[in-house]
Amino acid sequence: MHHIRLDALDCTIILDCTQGAPPSLLYWGAAIGRDVDSAAVAKLAIRQGMHGVADVSLPLSLAMEPGLGHPMLQGFSAHREGRDWGSLFEVAKVEARENGVGIICRDERTKLGLEYAIDLDSATGVLRIASTLTNYGDAALDLNEMPTAFLPVSAHLTDIVGFTGRWTQEFGRERVKRGSGTYLRENRSGRTSHFSYPALLLAGTETNEASGEVYGLHLAWSGNHRLRVDTLTDGRVLAGMGALLFPGEIRLAPGESYASPEIVAAYAADGFSALSRKFHTHVREKLLRPAMRAKPRPVHYNTWEAVYFDHDTDKLKETATRAAALGVERFVLDDGWFGARRNDLAGLGDWYVSDAVYPQGLKPLVDHVTGLGMEFGIWFEPEMVNPDSDLYRAHPDWALEIEGVEQVPFRTQYVLDISRPDVAEYLFERIDATLRDHDISYIKWDMNRDLSHPGGPDGRVRAAAQVHALYALLDRIRAAHPQVEIESCSSGGARADMGVLAHSDRVWTSDSNDALDRQHIQRGASFFLPPEILGCHVGPAHCHVTGRRLSMAMRAATALTGHMGLELNLLTERQSDLDELAAAIQLHKAHRALLHDGDLYRLDTAPEHLAFGVVARGKGEALFSLAYMTGDAQVLPGRLRFAGIDPARHYRLRLVWPQHWSAVKAPSLIEQLDLGGKGAVFSGDALMKAGMQLPHAQPETCLLLHLAVV
Ligand code: GLA
Secondary structure, three states: OEEEEEOOEEEEEEEEEEEEOOOEEEEEEEOOOOOOOOHHHHHHHHOOOOOOOOOOOOOOOOOHHHHHOOOOOOOOEEOOOOOOOOOOOOOEEEEEOOOOOOOOOEOOOEEEEEEEEEEEOOOOOOOEEEEEEEEEEOOOEEEEEOOOOEEEEOOOOOOEEEEEEEEEEOOOEEEEEOOOOEEEEOOOOOOOOOOOOEEEEEEEOOOOOOEEEEEEEEEEEEOEEEEEEEEEEOOOEEEEEEOOOOOOOOOEEOEEEEEEOOEEEEEEEEEEEHHHHHHHHHHHHHHHOOOHHHHOOOOEEEEEHOOHHHHHHHHHHHHHHHHHHHHOOEEOOOOOEEEOOOOOOOOOOOOOEOOOOOOOOOOOHHHHHHOOOEEEEEEEEEOOEEEOOHHHHHHHEEEEOOOOOOOOOOOOEEEEEOOOOHHHHHHHHHHHHHHOOOOOEEEEEEEOOOOOOOOOOOOOEHHHHHHHHHHHHHHHHHHHHHOOEEOEEOOOEOOOOHHHOOOOEEEEOOOOHHHHHHHHHHHHOOOOOOHHHHEEEEEOEEOOOOOEOHHHHHHHHHHHOEEEEEOOOOOOOOOOHHHHHHHHHHHHHEEEHHHHOEEEEOOOOOOOEEEEEEEEOOOOOOEEEEOOOOOOOOOOOEOOOOOOOOOOOEEEEEEOOOOOOOOOOOHHHHHHHHHHOEEEEHHHHHHHHOEEOOOOOOOOOEEEEEEOOO
């Protein structure tokens, strides 16, 4: 037996890497004493054969390949012209990595090599697994499926939390009981998708934000995927995920390799929030660029919901002037500046500044914006083309299609095959030239349709190739313009995974700027992504997507805890609202360093509230948000129990938002303790254990409470 043990502060994994046998994960969970021998853990796992199933307990493996002979589950699947389908991988070699291990496997029967790179971050316990398949045979290999890995999890975790949604309702959570057989989520949209976020959690019945065991797995990939949890008939439970491949999509010539996307996984013994903090640290330290981490995230103004396609340089200049006066630091010009793009029917692909709308070019607007001390950002949707465009008229063969099958209509646009070098070159040249010609420091990179017919000119599937080409194009632009930040947007939040975040700087969370929707959406996104990369904008009073009217106080409170921005018409909003907005921007800036670097604690509350806090790393201060989503069930709501602060220190508690608080029936605790003024001091222990009685407030109110160590 050859066991490899990796330890983090609160987590241990033990891999069985016995030579000549398939590699498997023997243990993944709470830290096991360093003096405990891995062989003892293996002994405790000895299983027997049973009547009605095999005479021996079948081994599990990381690949769950067919040669194992499992009756219910097959993961890895490949063949050569219908033969060589029965792979059984054997560990050939184990190599040490800096924080992990490389496992090199071979199957001499089918002439395949399979390598795993497994790393465990010793501080956070974040586990990363990637796998690479190599064809050592002398004929091509068709790969049907290669989940990155299967990870066994303890059967006492009875709940599965999946992440699902739709346009303007992203990051919804669905908690279901794990049954027998397979829990499956598949995505064939060619992008990360709204409906199947590439992640899942396995938790105990009692697990909540602050306690209970939970495992989280995320697939760092912006394309088709398959996520599964299998409860085998023999009682064992496995979670697996990987890219979903279409027929014939990956054909490896002799000597060629296929690399699976990485699984980023973590275990927490103390609830969902603790798990999220591990993922946040991973995103911050491993994915985001250090230079961008170091720079405060500028408050945005985005033109989309303000003007849509109605671009007018004078009005935009006036808007920019007003935005700067409110404290905005970056002005982003959204869709409509190029080609014949006066609506969403035409012009996509023609990345030349429109003479009709900008007769003097973009320079006067860019100069005006930068002259006001703001950065200038611009929208592109590089992967797409309108049939009514010069680009499509010149290159109809550049679009993905299935020959003889009509495209599904989707925002009147087709998808370009950006894995073609000529297409990628055209897009790079256009984006590069736009960035060179103007003082632009930000790109909103959009992607607004599914790849419903992802066929290339040779008739083969180009879906995975498209994702790799996207990452390559993003990297090429980054290399040429390292100071330019890139936002990943896809009809709102349909491309907000850890794969694209290795090549971009923030995500657009949702096209819904409705603050009530946003409280839920941002909470869902926060399971994996830290607040500073979530674009959170203050929309118009009359929400365009839901038709709801919400106060500025509510809208601003909801946007200011993420990467704050505005997306409303500053020429038509009420002055009193704009004054309040300026105050919210000031408040955001005052707490930006805390919000964008602190530890997130989502709180369990009554269903009519949503609450969370961000606590500074040294626990010297914290900002908590409590949203009254609907009316309270009783006359007065319950208490807010703070979390994550130091029980042994004292904090000054102050209500810092809304700017104009007035109790429905005064005096509430807020007035009696002067929380809106100089505040009151309490021990961290009392704030966390006894909690603070919440005042009665009308629905659609959001309180922001600040704690500072005294
Ligand atoms: C998508 C984005 C929006 C906006 C429009 C422009 O829907 O999510 O924010 O950029 O495209 O067409």
